[in-house]
Amino acid sequence: TKGEQDLNLVIAGHVDHGKSTIIGRMLADTDSLPEGKLEQVKETCRKNSKPFEYAFLLDALKDEQAQGITIDSARVFFQTDMRQYIILDAPGHIEFLKNMVTGAARAEAALLVIDASEGVRENSRRHGYMLSMLGIKQIAVVVNKMDLVDYDQDTYKQIVAEYTDFLAEIGLEAETFIPVSGMLGDNVAAQSDKMDWYHGQTVLEQLDSFENEALPHNKPFRMPVQDVYKFTKGGDDRRIVAGTVEAGEMNVGDEVVFYPSGKKSTVKSIEGFKEDKQHKVKVGKATGFTLDEQIYITRGELAARADEAEPRVSARIKANLFWLARQDLVKDKVYYLKVGTAKVKARLQKINRVIDASNLNQDENKEKIERHDVAEVVFKLDRAMAFDLAGEIEETSRFVIVDEFEIAGGGIISEALEDEQSWV
Numbered sequence: 050t051k052g053e054q055d056l057n058l059v060i061a062g063h064v065d066h067g068k069s070t071i072i073g074r075m076l077a078d079t080d081s082l083p084e085g086k087l088e089q090v091k092e093t094c095r096k097n098s099k100p101f102e103y104a105f106l107l108d109a110l111k112d113e114q115a116q117g118i119t120i121d122s123a124r125v126f127f128q129t130d131m132r133q134y135i136i137l138d139a140p141g142h143i144e145f146l147k148n149m150v151t152g153a154a155r156a157e158a159a160l161l162v163i164d165a166s167e168g169v170r171e172n173s174r175r176h177g178y179m180l181s182m183l184g185i186k187q188i189a190v191v192v193n194k195m196d197l198v199d200y201d202q203d204t205y206k207q208i209v210a211e212y213t214d215f216l217a218e219i220g221l222e223a224e225t226f227i228p229v230s231g232m233l234g235d236n237v238a239a240q241s242d243k244m245d246w247y248h249g250q251t252v253l254e255q256l257d258s259f260e261n262e263a264l265p266h267n268k269p270f271r272m273p274v275q276d277v278y279k280f281t282k283g284g285d286d287r288r289i290v291a292g293t294v295e296a297g298e299m300n301v302g303d304e305v306v307f308y309p310s311g312k313k314s315t316v317k318s319i320e321g322f323k324e325d326k327q328h329k330v331k332v333g334k335a336t337g338f339t340l341d342e343q344i345y346i347t348r349g350e351l352a353a354r355a356d357e358a359e360p361r362v363s364a365r366i367k368a369n370l371f372w373l374a375r376q377d378l379v380k381d382k383v384y385y386l387k388v389g390t391a392k393v394k395a396r397l398q399k400i401n402r403v404i405d406a407s408n409l410n411q412d413e414n415k416e417k418i419e420r421h422d423v424a425e426v427v428f429k430l431d432r433a434m435a436f437d438l439a440g441e442i443e444e445t446s447r448f449v450i451v452d453e454f455e456i457a458g459g460g461i462i463s464e465a466l467e468d469e470q471s472w473v
């Protein structure tokens with residue numbers, strides 16, 4: 050997990066527009082590679098008589114995964130003088146969605162890479178759309194491969210204009226656009242002398258000016274229950290309710306309510322995992338607490354404070370969803386929907402509209418949802434579940450859909466609907 054001042058960054062963009070090259074460049078130019086790695090990769094290229102590419106550095110690092118040195122399954126690390134950066138897998142990859150939704154790692158900022166010689170493509174738009182849905186607001190657009198267009202300002206300006214318009218349509222605004230050559234290093238770590246018409250920041254300078262996303266301390270307390278551990282103390286049966294706090298704070302003596310069951314009790318003690326006694330639990334921390342009364346609660350409930358806003362509880366939801374799986378999302382199939390630690394069976398009940406995120410075309414007459422579609426839908430659940438709405442408490446409004454044991458899509462809940470119909 051992430052240190053207080055690290056920044057979680059996602060690099061998005063169309064395939065081959067240069068994401069890996071730019072990551073490799075940043076790793077090399079910030080001296081974040083393991084000792085000798087750059088030379089080793091260059092030497093391998095020489096031996097195989099193929100030209101060295103910065104993108105190869107990423108592959109080489111993946112080989113070190115087993116040792117856990119620089120990369121774990123979906124992340125790469127590098128540091129500037131200011132802080133450490135953690136690069137998350139790209140949007141459009143299941144791993145990224147999973148991280149965002151489970152809270153394992155949330156992107157706080159994004160670099161969106163566009164190839165200057167190709168211009169804005171489907172995934173330049175689609176990824177932008179996904180970032181906006183997931184609530185990632187700090188975005189810098191990197192116009193890469195400027196060397197291929199002779200560092201031409203007009204080409205750059207045209208892309209800036211086109212993509213600025215697109216972002217505006219989906220309610221986003223880029224913090225900046227930066228013309229670079231990832232391959233040659235122009236404007237990545239060092240200012241380029243080939244584009245005297247550009248006076249802005251380098252990519253690394255821009256990264257350092259992104260802000261760490263404030264944790265949601267000031268929101269109502271929310272803790273999805275991960276587990277309930279039983280133990281005996283002085284002959285008494287006791288239970289610890291364990292989980293990770295998604296929002297807000299809670300203190301010993303507070304009355305907590307568990308949803309959807311509605312059971313309540315008062316917090317008797319807070320048990321830190323490091324033996325230290327605490328009186329308060331805070332957002333982002335794994336924690337456990339005991340209660341005054343032995344009420345029966347289970348994994349999947351959402352703990353909230355009785356003196357704060359309640360979460361929603363419903364078996365029917367309206368959601369904005371994106372679908373990543375090869376197979377379609379259809380109406381006559383049972384899926385699992387996961388929010389926090391809750392997992393319930395779900396059926397797609399209604400497709401309000403499907404949006405092609407690559408051109409923002411809308412279709413209100415679709416019968417199924419295909420790979421890469423974004424849609425507004427209604428899900429019917431087999432039992433009531435507790436959650437919050439996007440725009441109120443983001444953290445507990447995100448969900449994933451599991452199909453055939455794999456995460457197949459995900460999104461945000463926009464409305465808790467009246468539920469008059471039965472499940473079957």
Ligand code: GDP
Pocket residue numbers: 062063064065066067068069070071102104193194195196197229230231232233
């Ligand atoms: P990704 O699919 O977005 O990760 O793209 P890669 O980083 O793998 O790059 C795709 C291809 O574009 C590779 O052959 C790179 O060498 C090439 N490339 C990347 N950046 C640049 C650049 O700035 N200039 C030029 N000329 N080629 C580049």
